[in-house]
Amino acid sequence: MVSKFKMLLKPKIISDDRAVSPVAGFAIILLTITAAYTYYQVMIIPGICSAYESKHFAQLEDDFILLTAKIKDAILEGKSTSVIVKLGARYPEIPFFSTPSEFSGTLQSYEAEVRIQNAVGLEEDIKTVWDGNEVVWTGSSLRYIPNYAFSDEGYVVYEYGVVAAGKNSYSSLEGEFINGRTIFIPLLKVEVSESSSSNAEYTFHVFSGGGMGISVTDNGNPIKIILKTSLPENFWREYLNGLNSSYISDVSYSNGYVTITLSRGVIYRLFAGAVSLENERAEQHYLYRITSKVQTVPAELAVEVRDIFNNPVPCAEVTFRSNSTLTDGENTAKTLTVKSDARGVAAVVAKDVTGSDVVVASITRQDSTPYEVAFTVYG
Amino acid sequence: MLSSILPGGYSQKLLAENRIRFLCADVSNPEKFLRNVSITVHVLMAFIALITFQLPLTFEAYRLLASLLMYASAPLIVKPVALSILSAKISSRREKIESNLHNALVAMLGFAKAGLTTSEIVREVATMDLGELSKEFRRVYYATIYAGMSLKAALLSVADATPSKELGELLRGLVGVSEAGGDVARYTEDRLSALEVSRKVWFAGYIGRIRPISEAYLIVTLVIPIMVIVIESSKMLMGKGSVVALKGIIYVIIPLTSFALAVILNASSPEKDVERRGMNLLLLIPAASAAGLTAGIVLKDAEFWGVALAVASSALAAILLERFIAEESKISSSLPHFFNRTIALVEGGKDIPTAFRIAAANESEPLGKYVKIVGVMLGSIPRHKAFAWLSNAPSHELKMISKVLARTAYVSGRLSDVMLAILGELNRIFAFRKERQSIARGLEGVMLVAFMLYLGICALIATYFFAQFSKFTLHPVAGFSINLAVLPTVKELMRHAGYITAVATSVGIAAVKGDMRFTARYLAILLSAALIVNTVFLS
Numbered sequence: 001m002v003s004k005f006k007m008l009l010k011p012k013i014i015s016d017d018r019a020v021s022p023v024a025g026f027a028i029i030l031l032t033i034t035a036a037y038t039y040y041q042v043m044i045i046p047g048i049c050s051a052y053e054s055k056h057f058a059q060l061e062d063d064f065i066l067l068t069a070k071i072k073d074a075i076l077e078g079k080s081t082s083v084i085v086k087l088g089a090r091y092p093e094i095p096f097f098s099t100p101s102e103f104s105g106t107l108q109s110y111e112a113e114v115r116i117q118n119a120v121g122l123e124e125d126i127k128t129v130w131d132g133n134e135v136v137w138t139g140s141s142l143r144y145i146p147n148y149a150f151s152d153e154g155y156v157v158y159e160y161g162v163v164a165a166g167k168n169s170y171s172s173l174e175g176e177f178i179n180g181r182t183i184f185i186p187l188l189k190v191e192v193s194e195s196s197s198s199n200a201e202y203t204f205h206v207f208s209g210g211g212m213g214i215s216v217t218d219n220g221n222p223i224k225i226i227l228k229t230s231l232p233e234n235f236w237r238e239y240l241n242g243l244n245s246s247y248i249s250d251v252s253y254s255n256g257y258v259t260i261t262l263s264r265g266v267i268y269r270l271f272a273g274a275v276s277l278e279n280e281r282a283e284q285h286y287l288y289r290i291t292s293k294v295q296t297v298p299a300e301l302a303v304e305v306r307d308i309f310n311n312p313v314p315c316a317e318v319t320f321r322s323n324s325t326l327t328d329g330e331n332t333a334k335t336l337t338v339k340s341d342a343r344g345v346a347a348v349v350a351k352d353v354t355g356s357d358v359v360v361a362s363i364t365r366q367d368s369t370p371y372e373v374a375f376t377v378y379g
Numbered sequence: 380m381l382s383s384i385l386p387g388g389y390s391q392k393l394l395a396e397n398r399i400r401f402l403c404a405d406v407s408n409p410e411k412f413l414r415n416v417s418i419t420v421h422v423l424m425a426f427i428a429l430i431t432f433q434l435p436l437t438f439e440a441y442r443l444l445a446s447l448l449m450y451a452s453a454p455l456i457v458k459p460v461a462l463s464i465l466s467a468k469i470s471s472r473r474e475k476i477e478s479n480l481h482n483a484l485v486a487m488l489g490f491a492k493a494g495l496t497t498s499e500i501v502r503e504v505a506t507m508d509l510g511e512l513s514k515e516f517r518r519v520y521y522a523t524i525y526a527g528m529s530l531k532a533a534l535l536s537v538a539d540a541t542p543s544k545e546l547g548e549l550l551r552g553l554v555g556v557s558e559a560g561g562d563v564a565r566y567t568e569d570r571l572s573a574l575e576v577s578r579k580v581w582f583a584g585y586i587g588r589i590r591p592i593s594e595a596y597l598i599v600t601l602v603i604p605i606m607v608i609v610i611e612s613s614k615m616l617m618g619k620g621s622v623v624a625l626k627g628i629i630y631v632i633i634p635l636t637s638f639a640l641a642v643i644l645n646a647s648s649p650e651k652d653v654e655r656r657g658m659n660l661l662l663l664i665p666a667a668s669a670a671g672l673t674a675g676i677v678l679k680d681a682e683f684w685g686v687a688l689a690v691a692s693s694a695l696a697a698i699l700l701e702r703f704i705a706e707e708s709k710i711s712s713s714l715p716h717f718f719n720r721t722i723a724l725v726e727g728g729k730d731i732p733t734a735f736r737i738a739a740a741n742e743s744e745p746l747g748k749y750v751k752i753v754g755v756m757l758g759s760i761p762r763h764k765a766f767a768w769l770s771n772a773p774s775h776e777l778k779m780i781s782k783v784l785a786r787t788a789y790v791s792g793r794l795s796d797v798m799l800a801i802l803g804e805l806n807r808i809f810a811f812r813k814e815r816q817s818i819a820r821g822l823e824g825v826m827l828v829a830f831m832l833y834l835g836i837c838a839l840i841a842t843y844f845f846a847q848f849s850k851f852t853l854h855p856v857a858g859f860s861i862n863l864a865v866l867p868t869v870k871e872l873m874r875h876a877g878y879i880t881a882v883a884t885s886v887g888i889a890a891v892k893g894d895m896r897f898t899a900r901y902l903a904i905l906l907s908a909a910l911i912v913n914t915v916f917l918s
Contacts, residue, residue, distance in 0.1 A: 024825050027602045031825075031832050034606045038836045041613045042844045098610075098617040369764035 015262040037096075045097050050100070050150040053103070056089050057153040057165075060105070060144060064156050064163045065174040067142075071204060072161060075186050075273030078210025078311070080203060085144070088197030104147050104197040109140040109190050111229035112159065114272075121215040122267065125373060126310075132219035137308065139187030139274055143230065147195075149285045159229055161186040162239065168234040178245050178260075182213075183225070184270045188311075189276035204275035208282040211311035222249060222263040233258070272309040283305035283366040284316040287373045290345065299377045301326075302347035303361045305340045312344020320348045322359040324377070327351065353379035383453035386421035388410055389413040393458055397465065402540035404468035406515070416461045417454075424453035426515040463638045475511040478652045479779075480545060480658045481578060483512050484571045484615055486783045489792030490565035497557040497727035498523065498530050499790070507786050507854035515541050519550070531558060545574070571800060575807070578649075582811045589815060592647075593822045596640040600883050604633050608876050612820065615869050616844060622868060627739040629876045637883040644890040649811065653775045655896055656703040660696040664902065667692030683914070686878055690906045704896055706745045710774040711812070714748040715805040718798055725795045733887040749777070763789035776805065812893075819891045830884045830905055834912045837873050841916035845870075881905035 063085045070081040088104035114137040121130035142158040154167030161184060162175035177184065189207045194200060216223070229236065233253035240251050240260065247268070250261040262268065274282065287303040296302070306315040320326050321335045326348045328338050340346040350359055356379065362372040394409055401409040424522055428449040432442050452678055464680055490500045502522075505516035515537055522533035531554050538550035556566040607628055614620025671688030675681030687696050717738055724734035736754035739747065749772040756765035766788050769781035787797045845866065885901035 021594060021821070023591070025596065027594070027597050027825055027829070030598075030602045030606060033607055034602075035832055037606075038609055038839055040611075042839050046844070073585055097516060098614040098619055100617045101619070360672065365408060 026117040028302075032050070034107060041097055045094065045099060046150045047340070049091055049099055049160075050148075052089075052092055052147040053146070053151045054153065056086065056103075057146060057148075057151075057156075059086055060146070060156055061165050062167075062175055064142075064144070065156055067160060068077065068158065068163050068174045071186050071188070071275050072184070074204055074206050074275050075311075076271070077207035080204050080205045080279075081275075082201060082203040084199050084201045086198075086371070087144075087194070087200050088147070090197070091149075100149050102197040103149060104195050106145045106147065106193070106195040107142060107200065108193040109142055109188065110230060111228060112139045112141040112187060113137070113251045114160070114185055114187065115224075115226040116141075116270075117224040118219050118220045118221040119223045119268075119270070122215040122217060123250050123288075125286070126214050127212060129286045130214065132377055133204045135308075137185070137187060137272065140191065141230065142188065142192070143188075154377075157231060158188075159231060160227055164235060164239075166229055168232075168236075170231055172235070172239045172242065176243065177240070178243055178248065178262075180245070181247060181266060182271065185225075187271075187272070187274040189274045189278075192277065202277060205279045207274040207276040208307050208309040208311045209273040209275070211271070211273070211306070211309070213269050213309045214268050217267045218257065218262070218272050220262050220264075222264045222269070224258045225262070227258050227260070229258050230256070231258075270310070273311055274309060281313060281315075282309060282311070284313045284363045284371075285365060286371050287361055287363060289361075289373050289375070291347075291375075293374070294376045294378075295350075296349055296378045299353075299359075299375070300347055301350060301359050301361065301375045301377070302345055303373060305344045305346060305363060308354075312340070314340055314342045314344055316340045316344070316363060318345070318346035319362050320346075320359055321362065322350060322357050322377075324350060324353045324357045324379075326359065331375065350375075350377045353377045355379055386453075387414045387418050389417050389457060389461070392459065397462070399540060400465050400469060402624040403472065403542040404465050404668075405472060405511075406465070408469065409759055413457075413461055416464065417457045420460050421450075421453045422451050422882050424456065440447035449503055469542040472511050475652060476515060476541065476543040476546055478649075479512040480549075481571075481574055481804055482779050482783050483507070483509055483516075484549075484567060484574055485797055485804070486786055486792075488564065488567045488571055488785035488800060489783070489794065490790055492793035492796050493787075493791050495792070496670050496792055497553055497563055500563070501530070501534075503786055503790055509782070511755055512546070515543075515546060530554075531746075545577075566720055575803060578804075579807060582649055582807060585647060586811065586814050586818070588647060589644065589891065590607070590818050592640060592644055593818065593887075596637070596644070596887045596890070597822055597826055597829070600633055600636045600640060600887060601826060601880065604628050605829060605833045605836075605880065608873070609840075612840065612869050612873055613844070615865050616840075620759070620864055622865075622872075625872050629855055629872055629879055633876075633879050633883050637886055641890040644893075645895070650808075650893055654778070655775075655783075655831075655894060656707065656773055657700045658896060660699055661896065661899060663692045663696050664689055664899065686906060686910050690745070690903060690910060693899045693906060694903040697903045700896045700899055704894065707774050709744075710746045710749075710772065711776060712778055712809065713742065714774070714780075715802065715809050717742050717746060717750060718802040720804055722795065722798050725798070731794045732762065746772075746774075746777075761788075768916045774787060777807065815891075815893055819888070819893075823888045824889050826884050827905075831908070832878060834908055837877060838916045840873070841870075845901055870917045874909075874917045877909035877917075878906065881909045 003272070013378070016146050019125050029142075043301065046105045063083070067083045067085070070083050073079070074081045085107060087107060088102060090102045091099040093099065116135045118132055118136075119130055119135065120132045121127045137329075141160070144156040146153060152167065154165060157164045157170065160175075160177060162177060163173040164170040165173055192202075209290075236253060236258045239253055240248055247263045247266055248260060249263045252259045252261075284305045285308045286306050288306050290304050291300055291302045301320065303318060305313040305318060307313050317337050317339055319337045323334065325334060327331055328336055338346040338348060346361070348359070357377050359375040359377055360372050361375070362370050365371055394413060397409070401412070403633055406412045426863060428446040431449050432446040434445070486507060487500055487504060488501055495503065498520075501516050501519050505513055505520045507513050519530070519533045519537045522528040522536060523530050526533075528536070532555045533552045538547040538554075541547050541550070552566060552570065553563070555561070556563055608625065611620045611625045611628070615622065615625065667691040668685050670683035672681045674688075675684030678684060720738040720741070721731075721734045724737055725731060727734075729737065732754075735750070735757055737748035739754035742750050749769060753765050753769055756768060763785045766781055768783035769784070770778045772778065772781070783797060783801065784794065786792075787794055882902065885898045886895075888901050889895045889897035
């Protein structure tokens with residue numbers, strides 16, 4: 001009985017001092033290597049690749065932040081800019097193990113729309129356009145969708161100068177929609193849907209930019225800025241709250257539109273603009289008199305041709321019409337058509353006026369309707 | 380000359396040159412044999428020529444030429460094919476003769492000690508039912524009775540025409556001894572001693588070979604393929620790797636190497652001619668599997684039903700075979716002890732029936748059941764009939780012993796000498812089996828570990844690796860470098876690899892153990908494990 005008990009305590013497998021054959025040992029080593037390989041391949045390699053994807057995503061966020069800054073500069077300064085976006089990359093090669101060759105990313109644009117209600121321009125020429133009726137701007141926003149194999153980082157989104165990253169819940173990375181009483185709304189005029197595993201370079205031309213902005217205030221009802229967005233409500237609430245702006249009185253969200261209500265009785269400076277991948281400019285929308293509307297001869301009559309975003313439009317034809325002779329330095333006539341310069345300015349000089357005369361400057365809008373402003377010149 | 384190149388034709392020179400080989404192969408009608416081989420080769424080559432004609436070669440003329448060349452080569456192939464078949468037949472006969480040579484010599488010793496003449500010995504061995512060996516002795520016997528040949532001439536004639544060199548030497552020795560009036564009993568005793576030495580060497584040689592072959596099986600059929608399958612599957616999931624290589628390993632390399640090495644292990648085994656009860660039950664497995672596949676096609680899941688019925692049938696076969704295997708194993712391990720006791724009693728002065736009865740009385744089941752009955756029979760019926768009854772026992776060794784003892788008793792031979800010789804052989808077989816079991820045990824463990832590790836790896840890959848790609852299969856995205864269509868393919872290949880590896884492991888363990896009936900037991904366990912893992916993780 002005791003010996004049986006001892007036998008139980010000392011199982012055969014422990015007392016057995018025989019070794020396995022070298023080949024069986026080799027087989028066991030190979031199996032151990034196979035198990036270790038599998039563990040590393042299944043548990044560690046995805047981690048390494050996932051970290052690589054996270055690094056790429058962070059780099060892409062930086063690319064978008066740079067993109068935002070460059071678009072802002074392009075709009076404010078009216079100069080083209082280019083940006084490189086690293087849409088995809090090759091996974092790192094790890095000796096003896098398998099990693100996918102590469103991953104790609106898709107950059108796609110989607111519809112953007114800005115509606116501004118109840119805003120009235122302060123200056124006379126502005127008031128005719130910004131008269132409290134709704135102003136609608138359309139353009140596009142950008143979304144980057146990474147095709148990662150090992151992680152699900154979400155998307156990077158660019159909307160109205162704001163960069164956000166995430167999937168179900170987004171966090172803002174860059175962009176100040178409202179800074180104090182200054183509102184800046186940059187838009188894109190692009191249609192892009194590109195999938196690539198390498199770098200993509202985009203050159204943004206100024207579609208509308210280089211303006212000084214306009215001053216607006218409310219028409220008795222608070223100014224509302226309505227943005228069409230793909231970002232969720234909680235993002236906008238958190239983002240706008242984070243701006244700590246005392247001029248935002250309310251934020252609401254409905255069916256993919258966020259409505260930002262501004263405080264009443266405040267004069268705001270509104271900057272807007274757009275960039276495009278094509279070398280094209282926004283059409284002329286209205287004229288802004290940059291010289292006095294009542295002058296005595298010799299009178300320089302200058303207007304700034306502006307687009308819908310209130311930015312100057314170069315090379316736009318402005319027709320000056322009067323009963324007296326006008327000159328642009330080269331031609332002299334009662335009716336002169338002058339092209340606006342790089343700053344969007346078109347000017348003529350009225351020299352020979354008897355008594356008084358009215359000089360009308362006009363443009364033809366995109367919808368073929370004329371837009372006119374008048375100067376009064378005394379002889 | 381022309382007729383030799385037509386279907387059914389053959390070279391007369393081929394016939395003349397191989398007269399002795401035809402005798403060795405026991406081909407009684409060489410002309411018919413060669414004619415049949417020639418027709419078969421021509422039909423096969425015509426078929427190959429037809430296939431060649433269907434090949435997508437650029438020019439039709441090439442296809443025609445290649446087809447004609449294929450068929451034209453048929454007469455050239457007849458000779459090597461005929462000689463190969465002949466060699467296989469000779470080899471098969473030699474092995475069958477030599478596997479019974481020891482039993483024949485033991486019986487001959489008993490006959491010679493009892494004073495039987497050489498011709499009487501030849502007659503008794505010829506009627507002993509020792510397969511091809513008895514057939515050779517019958518040729519000697521019939522040559523003396525019906526062909527009027529002298530015993531010397533008949534023995535020398537068969538000695539020249541037998542495929543077994545050892546039998547040839549034995550027969551020539553018998554001629555020499557009986558011609559010179561020598562002691563046949565002494566000669567037989569010496570031959571038996573020499574044969575026992577050569578059998579011992581044979582057993583030792585097999586034991587020496589079984590380890591490297593088994594280890595080669597382990598490495599080539601299981602470990603390296605498992606390693607490559609895992610690596611290639613991982614590569615494929617990463618958008619690399621080769622599906623052709625993976626399929627080649629799973630569907631070609633593993634089955635082929637498994638089959639080849641199992642055949643080598645079995646063919647070189649000293650026990651390959653041992654009759655195994657219930658071997659036919661193994662046919663139940665492929666039959667049930669085929670039925671499952673057929674039913675599965677109707678039920679839209681051929682793989683599951685094919686494997687499920689294979690599991691069920693192998694479990695049933697294992698349960699039925701387990702009793703046979705256990706009984707045979709117990710009888711085989713008890714036999715040396717039983718004969719040891721019997722001989723000790725005989726040498727102590729007891730007569731054979733008494734010694735047999737006393738030894739049988741102390742013998743436990745299952746051997747005890749049979750020897751006790753024989754013990755009772757020995758007191759009431761003729762001894763040869765009592766010993767002949769032993770062939771009812773479910774043991775190959777006991778059947779052979781029964782034949783030798785019955786025939787020896789029938790001619791009033793020296794049973795004690797015969798039993799002593801049998802005991803020596805039984806001890807050798809017992810030691811051989813113990814040695815093989817020892818080798819098999821270690822390799823069985825490693826083979827099972829290899830298989831279970833593969834299943835573990837499958838589960839690991841499915842749980843952690845496939846999950847990485849599930850989001851893409853649900854929402855396919857453009858431009859992704861990994862081909863997601865590969866995922867179901869990898870799953871399917873890994874499932875199939877599990878089943879094929881289960882079969883290869885089961886066959887391998889059974890082959891190393893020297894009894895293919897073990898396949899059912901391991902197949903039931905391993906296929907079940909594979910089916911569960913595949914259903915849970917890889918479906």
